[in-house]
Amino acid sequence: MPTRDVHATTASALTALTALLAAGLALAAPAGATAKVSAPTPPKFLSAAELPPHPSATWTADRVKDGVPEELKFCLGAALPGYDSRYRAFRTDLDASARQLTIVAGSDAKAKALATRLNKEIRSCPTRIEGSDPEIEAELKDYGTLPVEEGAHVYGLHTETSYGATDISLLSVGRDGHTVTVVDWGQLGGFAGAPVAAFKKTTTTAVNKLY
Incomplete structure (x- = not known):
């Protein structure tokens, strides 16, 4: 074989080997080296306008x-360690206030288990309230479930002290996939003054709005 043909063959082989090495390095490179992975979209929260309307005050x-x-820590705190959670508080210039808590679990199954546990904690909360203070009577009403995403459950919790102070809270637990949300509304008074229908609407909005 002529010398120039040997040189040409060697050059071609080196070129092919270089191309193969470059391709291999490209395949082995971590994905982050060429493109940034987008962070998961965080769940969205209620706005003030989506809370039950107050007859004489504005929500902030x-x-x-x-x-x-x-x-929420007294009733629900035992179920929440180990989870990253975020919340938004709402207030009026009168006695009404509200909160929305969201917890993103690692999977749909974990979120389902968490929602089940939170419902259990709410149902047992009146007993724990009375056990912690003999001067307080507590009563829970179950307002049923809502057909939104993976479901939501609504409750009313009334407390009254021995000296006549009364408070009413509405609570709900809802789930959309791997995310659980809790909505809590409260003010002075009893069950008769609780805006149950409007709170159910707020809960439905909260779950639908997560993603």
Whole structure:
């Protein structure tokens, strides 16, 4: 074989080997080296306008924060360790206030188990309230389920002290896939003054709005 043919063959082989090595390096490179992976979309929260209308006050929404609102820790705190959660608080210039808590679980199955546990904690909360303070009587009403996404459940919780102070809360637990949300509304008074129908609408909106 002529010398120039040997040189040409060697050059062609080196070119082919270089191309193969380059292709192999490209395949072995981590995905993050060429493109950034988008962060998961966080769940959305209610706006002030989506809460049950107050007859004589305007709702104001705080910014979304990490953690669990103090108002929910007594009834629900035992079910929440180990989960990252965020919440938004709502207030009026009178006695009404509200909160929305969201927890993103690692899977649909974990979120389903968490929702089941939260419902259980709400149902047992009156007994724990009375056990923690003999001066308080607590009563729970079950307002049933809502057909939204993977479902939601609504409750009313009334407390009365021995000196006559009364508070009413509406709570709901809803789930959309791997995310659970809890909505809590409260003010002074009893069951008769609770806006149950409007709160059910707010809960449906909260679950639908997550994603």
